[in-house]
Each structure stands twice: as C-alpha cells, then as structure tokens.
Amino acid sequence: MRLVLIAFSAMLLTVGSTAQSAERPQQISAANVELLLNRIDKLEKRVAELEGRQSAGTTITGSANPGTVAVQTQPSTAGVPAGTAQQGAEKAEQKAPTAGMDEMAGMHTIYGPEGESYPNLKIRGFADVDFSAVDHRGANSGFQLGQFVLHFASALSPKISYFAEVSLTATPGVYNVDLERTIIRYDVNDAAKISFGRYHTPINYWNTAFHHGAWLQTTISRPDMIVFGSRFIPVHFIGAQSEGTVSPGALGAGYNLGIGNGRSSNIARGGDSGDVNNNRAWLGNFYLRPPALRHFQIGGSVYHDEISLPTGSPLPDGQNFREWISSGHLVWTGETPEILAEFANVHHRSILTGRTYDNQGGYVQIAYRLPFDAKKWKPYYRYDYLQAPANEPTLPGFVNVRKSTLGMRYDISDFAAFKAEYRNGRGNPLPQSTNAIAIQTAFTF
Numbered sequence: 001m002r003l004v005l006i007a008f009s010a011m012l013l014t015v016g017s018t019a020q021s022a023e024r025p026q027q028i029s030a031a032n033v034e035l036l037l038n039r040i041d042k043l044e045k046r047v048a049e050l051e052g053r054q055s056a057g058t059t060i061t062g063s064a065n066p067g068t069v070a071v072q073t074q075p076s077t078a079g080v081p082a083g084t085a086q087q088g089a090e091k092a093e094q095k096a097p098t099a100g101m102d103e104m105a106g107m108h109t110i111y112g113p114e115g116e117s118y119p120n121l122k123i124r125g126f127a128d129v130d131f132s133a134v135d136h137r138g139a140n141s142g143f144q145l146g147q148f149v150l151h152f153a154s155a156l157s158p159k160i161s162y163f164a165e166v167s168l169t170a171t172p173g174v175y176n177v178d179l180e181r182t183i184i185r186y187d188v189n190d191a192a193k194i195s196f197g198r199y200h201t202p203i204n205y206w207n208t209a210f211h212h213g214a215w216l217q218t219t220i221s222r223p224d225m226i227v228f229g230s231r232f233i234p235v236h237f238i239g240a241q242s243e244g245t246v247s248p249g250a251l252g253a254g255y256n257l258g259i260g261n262g263r264s265s266n267i268a269r270g271g272d273s274g275d276v277n278n279n280r281a282w283l284g285n286f287y288l289r290p291p292a293l294r295h296f297q298i299g300g301s302v303y304h305d306e307i308s309l310p311t312g313s314p315l316p317d318g319q320n321f322r323e324w325i326s327s328g329h330l331v332w333t334g335e336t337p338e339i340l341a342e343f344a345n346v347h348h349r350s351i352l353t354g355r356t357y358d359n360q361g362g363y364v365q366i367a368y369r370l371p372f373d374a375k376k377w378k379p380y381y382r383y384d385y386l387q388a389p390a391n392e393p394t395l396p397g398f399v400n401v402r403k404s405t406l407g408m409r410y411d412i413s414d415f416a417a418f419k420a421e422y423r424n425g426r427g428n429p430l431p432q433s434t435n436a437i438a439i440q441t442a443f444t445f
Helices: 002-021 030-056 082-094 096-104 205-209
Strands: 069-071 109-111 122-134 142-145 148-157 160-171 174-189 192-200 236-247 253-261 281-288 296-308 320-332 338-350 356-367 377-387 401-413 416-427 430-444
Touching: 205 338, 236 281, 377 416
Parallel strands: none
Antiparallel strands: 069 109, 122 142, 122 148, 122 430, 148 160, 160 174, 174 192, 192 236, 236 253, 253 281, 281 296, 296 320, 320 338, 338 356, 356 377, 377 401, 401 416, 416 430
16 A cells, blocks of 8 residues: 555656656756655545454344345455455445445345355336126226235345245225245255245246236236136145255156145135144145257146134035045146136035045137237237036135136337226126136336
8 A cells, every 4th residue: 555655656656757848947946856755644534444453343244145245334355266256245335325224224235256245135016907807787987096016026135035926906895914025045055945935836837928918918807717816726835845956857747746735715815824733734746847849848737735714604525625636727828828827626525424525627729929010919818617516515616717808918119018808608606607808018127
C-alpha cells in the first residue's frame, strides 16, 4: 500500500510539474518533498485504521458446504485462488447496499467459491382473468379473477434449496390465501433428493407437471380428475419424499417415494395440521423418460392411506376406510403434437364391513402448435371421464363426468396468452348436460 501511495503521489507530482514546466521551469524543493512524505504517512495510518475496523467487524463462521465461507461484510479470500477471490470481491461489492439490511435481520450471507451468494431468493408470479358463460338456467355468466400465485425459490447452499407456492383465490366476500406448497430439499446426489413439506401429490402426471398458474398449462381448466379441491384423488400431501433418477442412461428411469399425513377429515384437504389417525399415508411413483425420446414419458403410481370420515350420523360401513389408488400415464410433451393420457382407479374398503368401492377417472388431451404466424396458435381437445358408485360413502353427492373440451391458445408473447374454450357434457358440478364457453388471459411475471 505504501508503494502504491508513493507511486500515485509521484505521478501527481510529475504531472503537475510537467504542466507547470510548460509555462516556466521549476525546481522541487526539499520542503515540498518532506510535506509530501508527511501526507503519505497520514494516509497510511488512515488506511490501517480502516482495515482494522473492517477486520473487527467481519465474522467468519463454518459452513456445511466445502469451499464456502459465511461472512457479514465481505468474503475472506484466504486459501482461494487469486482469480476466484477477485471475482468474489467484485460480487461482494455489488451486494454492498444490502449488507446493512442483512445485519439488521441477523442474517449471514454465504459466498461460494465461484462468488455465488446464499440465500438467493427468486420470486415469480402468475395471474389470469377469466370470462365464462353456461346455458344452464340459473347459472350466472361474467368475469372473474383467477388465482394470483407467487412462487418463491431460494438456494440455501449448492445442495440445499427451498420452494414455496402461495395462492390467492377470489371467493364471495373475501380472498382465500393458501400455502399450496412449502418444500425444503437436500440433494444428496442425483439418485437421492430428500425433501420435507407440503407437496402436490405425485399420484399422477398433471398434478406435478402443471402447478398453480394457468399460464403453465395449455388449457384453461384442469382435468376433472385432478381439479383443485377435488375429492377424487388427494391433490396435496404433507410429509417427506425422496426422488431422483436411478437409470440416467437409455431408460431415463426416475422415482418418487413418500410417507406422510393422509387426507384430512375433509378428504379434499391434506393433513396440514396433523393426521386424523395413526396410519401414515405412503406413495410410490416410477417413470421412464428415455433421452432418445426426449418428449416421451410413461409411468405409474400407487398410494395407500386410511380415511377417517367425520364422526356424526353412523354410516352403514363405518367411518374408516382403507384407500388404494393406482394410476398410470403416457405423455408426449412435444407441441407438434402434445398428447397427455392418464387413468386412475381409487379403491376404498370399509374396515368395519369389508365392503369395497371402486372409482375410475381419466382424461385424454391432444394439442398441436400450428406452424404459421410464429407458432402462436395451439388448438387442443380433451375428453374427461369420472365414474363413482352412487352409494360410495367417501364421495357423497359425487357427480360423474362425461365432458368434451375444444379450445385454442394464442400466445401473445413469451409470457402471456389468450385462451378460449367450448365445453359440452355433464358433471362438475352440474349433473345434466350443458354447453359452456370460457375465455382467459393468463400470464407470468
């Protein structure tokens, strides 16, 4: 530092002397040299004082991840290659405006060997505005706001991440706020990614491929077998899961295994505040996604739980039922064409009487992105099917579904789309056959 200051001062003196010599020759006196050296000494003392304060205010802590250092002010460069240290210092300077806020919140920032910082929260939003009309007498047509959804994703370290999904849904008189997903995940390796929290149950393809945010899916509506709030299969699952790829080669095999709380006493909800009985639900999902067929996936799932219905008027088969759900899917996610097909059987067995009930549901959806006009147009068709016995005790008042949906999606931009649908059929919620239209603008931000 002393050499830099002397060189810098000498340069200024030389420049100043050169400029003055253009007008008249001038000798450098001994007094001027002594004055300059005194100023250099003062500057050195000031620099040493500032460095001492900085060292005293820096807290270095251990990290669970090799090669990372936790600091409150700026990253230590000890033991880090010069190029990496310089990059980390430059990124630390760019983050300087937030350092005070982190200190006030009692937080530490983690800097990795490449200068990346943790946590690094990212937020993305989704919203849509809809219009719908149906030819059923007594049904109202009009506009409505769709779900307003926020996704929060934050890497806590190179192998630890957190994700949350929050939705606001318009209901008469109030907006319903729901924590749809909250997941902390530890990536041991590609074959074992362990997580805990609230998930969209990996019991079928759609429920894990298209989350909240209508812009994500081709259509306006979800399939009837997996609509949000459905009682047919559990949309949410609270517990622990392991997922990964077990054969990344020619087969591209992957899996999900989970254990957690089963359905709540309201079987359309998960057991967020605790299970309703002492029998944990468990699930398994296995799929093949061959790299040679990058748009293709085939798979199946199984789910087991014990349902405990609310106590009240006694049911002929009691309040407790064993539930087995088996499902399969076959999809081609390329947009020329896009093909999604799923089927599920939901089996209930009364623990009291042994009586069984089987419920089936599925859908087939086909779409194709047209080649003209910058490929903005995407027509689609879907057929939905749901069938439950009339006396099914776990699904009272269930309406069977036979419905066709014909629609068109037009992508205004990469982040916004218009959709229009015509629906014909019965079910969800009207038992009689109806005709309906729906228009939607959906976007992400």
